[in-house]
Amino acid sequence: MTRHFWVLVHRYLGLSMTIFLVIVGLTGSLLAFRDDLDLWLNPDLLRVATRDTPMLDPLDLIEKAEASVPNMRVDEAPLYVELGRSFQFSLTPRVQNVAVKEFVKLPGDLGVFHDEVGVPMIYLDPYTGEVIGERNITKGLSGRKDIIWFLYRLHMTLALPANLAGLGARILGIVALLWTLDCFVSFFLTLPKPHRVRTATGKSWLTRWAPAWLVKWNASAFRINFDLHRASGLWTWIMLFIFAWSSVAFNLNEVYTQVMNTLFGAQPPELLPAPALPSRSATLENSKLGWAAARTRGRVLLGEKANKDGFAIKHETILAIDRNIGRYTMCANTLLNAEDSQACVEFDADTGAVPLEEPMSGSHMQAMPTRLADTITGLIQELHMARIFGLPMKIFVCVMGLVITMLSVTGVYIWLKKRKARRLSFDRKVSVVENASQHKANRSFP
Known part of the structure; x- marks a missing residue:
């Protein structure tokens, strides 16, 4: 295949992706500071004045949250809140609605976006239990409280x-898959043409x-x-590739998994996660x-796991119940070998018994042999979402979003200028041919 062929591939792949890359570039740039921007836009929802009195027990706030919206219930209870921040609960309908008929099934963890009811959030004062406000994070854009979550949905599902x-x-x-392919095509096109004879x-x-x-x-x-x-x-090629390939992992996991298994080997059957209950x-x-x-039962199980796996529990983070299978999940932030991680335990909601098959999440993954493919996947996803390296990484991801937008805009500009040049060249050739024909015709008649 000639170099001209790859130029055409790069040109038309780029043009077909432009509008989408501009959307994800600009929204991604803002979402690098999602929590900070949300806090700035909605201090009335997310901030509270600190007091000398102790905060209420998070579990005592569940009844207050449910009482404010009688047809909804709490299935996830956060167990930790930062100083000066409100306490927030996501709510679930007590009577499940008829499932939305999805045109295409949502991948991965994006299932919340397909529910007509969405995900109502209620915010309470952690000192008094007073309801501060509400919002639905998966509904339309009705005011400043919805801006960040609208940008998130735009970034993830358009x-x-x-x-x-x-x-x-x-x-x-x-x-994202086309973008990944184009990363290699565009890199190839920057390479100098080979000399046939080197003097x-x-x-x-x-x-x-x-x-x-x-x-x-x-x-x-x-x-x-x-x-x-x-x-x-060129200068940002590695990060562009990371963004592109991790986006395939998020939205086309079946393709991503097949490629990674081909490159690095499939996971042994005995280590595969247990089928859904x-x-x-x-x-x-x-x-x-x-x-x-x-919570008491979860603390016991987390303590046993900490002793077994050698980590220290920093603070509990969440207690959730899955009413479809009748299980609680409790998680905590932990410290293992000077690295932060998360550990979770599951147990029966009626008996407190631990399931025979332990969940393949949290610290359990650390006890299993880790494939290179899993390590790469975890790293590129953390980089994509700016969850590591703190503020410098957030700034870098923000700038990269602008770079992606700039690359798309300059690519269209280059195409338009070359297209205009090709048209002018074609018109000149046509004009030359027409003039020559006219001149020949004039010579044919005295």
């Missing part, structure tokens, strides 16, 4: 309606590649755009273990 949210996610997954005075290959990394600022507007497009893509014949409305008893 903010399409509930029955089409899966389609939006899949479209972005396909775009003694000829420049080395690296010397001829060096201009691709530079921007000639005193050149024409077209040349500056071309250099920005090429050089920025069957649902109960009826939803467990009232478990025999209440919230307080469940």
Whole structure:
């Protein structure tokens, strides 16, 4: 295949992805500081004045949250709140609605976006239990309290309606796959053309590649755009690839898993996660273990796990109940070998018994042999979401979102200028042919 073929591939892949990359680039740039921006936009919901009095027990706030919206209930109870922040609960309908008929099933953990009811959130004062406010994080854009979550849905599902949210996610997954392929095509196109014959005075290959990394600022507007497009893509290529490939993992996991298994080997069958547990014949409305008893049981199990696996528990984070299978899950932030991680335990909501098959999450994963593919997946996803390296990584991801947007815009500009040049060249050729024909016709008649 000729170089011209790959130029055409890069051109039309880029044009087909432009609008989507601009959307995810700009929204991703903002979402790098999602929590900070949400706090800035909605201090009335998320902030409370600190007091000398102790905060209420999080479990005591569950009844207050449910009482404010009688047709809803709490299935997830946060167990930790930062000083000066409100306490928030996500609510679930007591009577399950008819499932939305999805055009395409949502991948991964995005299932909340397909529910017509969405995810109502209620915010309480941790000192008094007073309801501060509410919002639905998966509904439309009705005010400043919805801005950040609207941007999140735009970034993940193109903010399409509930029955089409899966389609939006899949479209972005396909775009991510094309973007991944284009990363290699675009890198190849920056390489210098090979010389058929190398003379003694000829420049080395690296010397001829060096201009691709530079921007000639005193050149024409077209040349500056071309250099920005090429050089920025080179300098940020590794991160661009990480964003593209991790997006495939999020939205097209079946493709991602197949490729990673091919490259690094499939996971042995005995280490695969246990199949999903069957649902109960009826939803467990009232478990025999209440919230307080469940927390006590969870603390015992987490303590046993800490002794077994050698980690220290920093603080409990969440206690949740899955009423379909009748199980509690309790998690805590932990410290193991100077590294932060999360540990979780599961137990029956009626008896407190630990299931025979331990959950494949949290600290359990650390006890299993870790494949290189799993390590890579975890790393690129953490980088994508700026969950490691603190503020510097957030700033870097924010800038990368702007770089992605710039690459898309400069790519379209280059295409438009070249298209205009090709049209002018074609018109000149046509004009020359027409003039020659006219001149020949004139000579034929005296």
